[in-house]
Amino acid sequence: MKVSREQAEQNRERVLQVAAKLFRERGFDGIGVADLMKSAGMTHGGFYGQFGSKEDLMAETCARVFAAGGQRWQRVVGEAAARGDSGMAALARTYLSAEHRDDPGDGCPVSALGAEAARQGPALRAAFTAGVRDALDFIGGLVGGRKARRRERAIVAYAAMIGAQVLARAVDDEALSTEILQAVAAELGDEPAAA
Numbered sequence: 001m002k003v004s005r006e007q008a009e010q011n012r013e014r015v016l017q018v019a020a021k022l023f024r025e026r027g028f029d030g031i032g033v034a035d036l037m038k039s040a041g042m043t044h045g046g047f048y049g050q051f052g053s054k055e056d057l058m059a060e061t062c063a064r065v066f067a068a069g070g071q072r073w074q075r076v077v078g079e080a081a082a083r084g085d086s087g088m089a090a091l092a093r094t095y096l097s098a099e100h101r102d103d104p105g106d107g108c109p110v111s112a113l114g115a116e117a118a119r120q121g122p123a124l125r126a127a128f129t130a131g132v133r134d135a136l137d138f139i140g141g142l143v144g145g146r147k148a149r150r151r152e153r154a155i156v157a158y159a160a161m162i163g164a165q166v167l168a169r170a171v172d173d174e175a176l177s178t179e180i181l182q183a184v185a186a187e188l189g190d191e192p193a194a195a
Contacts, residue, residue, distance in 0.1 A: 012050045015040045019061045024112040025105040028058055028120060059123035065109045066131030073138055088142040088157065089189030095161045096185040098178065101168045110135075111165035132158075160184050 018040040022031045033054055034044040051057045073091055080090030094100070095108065104112040110132065117128045140154035164184035168177040 008050070011040075011042060011046065015042065015047070015050060015057070016061055016064060019057055020065050021105040023058065023061060024065070024107065024109060028113065028116050028124075055121050055123050058120065059127040062109050062113075062117075062124060062127040062131065066127070066134060069108060069131075070134055070138060073135075077142065086142075086189065088139070089185075091139070091142065092157070092161060092185045092188035096164055096168075096181040096188075098181065101165060101177065101181060104169065108162070108165065111162045111169070114162065114166075157188050160188060 015037065019036055022036060022039060031039075033047050036057075037044050037047050047057075051060075076090050076094045077087035080087050100107045110117075110128070114128075117124055135158055136151070136154045139157050140150045143150050143153040143157065145153060161184065164180050168180045171177050171180070
């Protein structure tokens with residue numbers, strides 16, 4: 001049965017939403033096309049009418065997740081500015097929260113999928129590269145210093161947040177997990193004077 005263009009777009013959007021969550025929860029190789037489509041309430045056969053390959057879906061999904069994360073970061077920093085708080089400290093607290101740790105399906109694609117992305121094809125790697133560049137540019141606007149120093153500080157801050165989140169998710173000791181998140185959030189929130 002042929003579906004309307006509008007219905008096809010809604011179906012495509014649903015697949016992208018489900019893929020965004022399931023990839024971050026289970027990994028790229030942790031969910032196949034058939035199970036992903038079933039989770040989206042569709043048949044496996046409809047996949048290739050919407051996407052050229054699973055890698056195409058992975059790349060498009062990651063690009064969208066990075067964009068949504070950037071919007072979330074802007075909101076967090078904007079709310080902090082309205083309160084007169086540090087944007088970097090607010091971003092670190094949000095990123096390094098127990099809520100983010102406990103819900104990778106709605107969180108950062110790098111802390112959930114970074115190690116796997118390194119082993120994927122060029123389309124996905126390009127989506128990750130663009131997302132990481134955007135994240136570094138955003139964080140660079142939150143830290144002080146000369147341009148080159150801001151870039152270095154942005155890389156260190158982002159890497160610290162990602163690493164802390166990965167460690168916090170990996171350990172089976174909740175107290176240690178929370179300690180990791182809190183220590184890195186405190187360190188990043190204690191911004192040194194501009195250099």
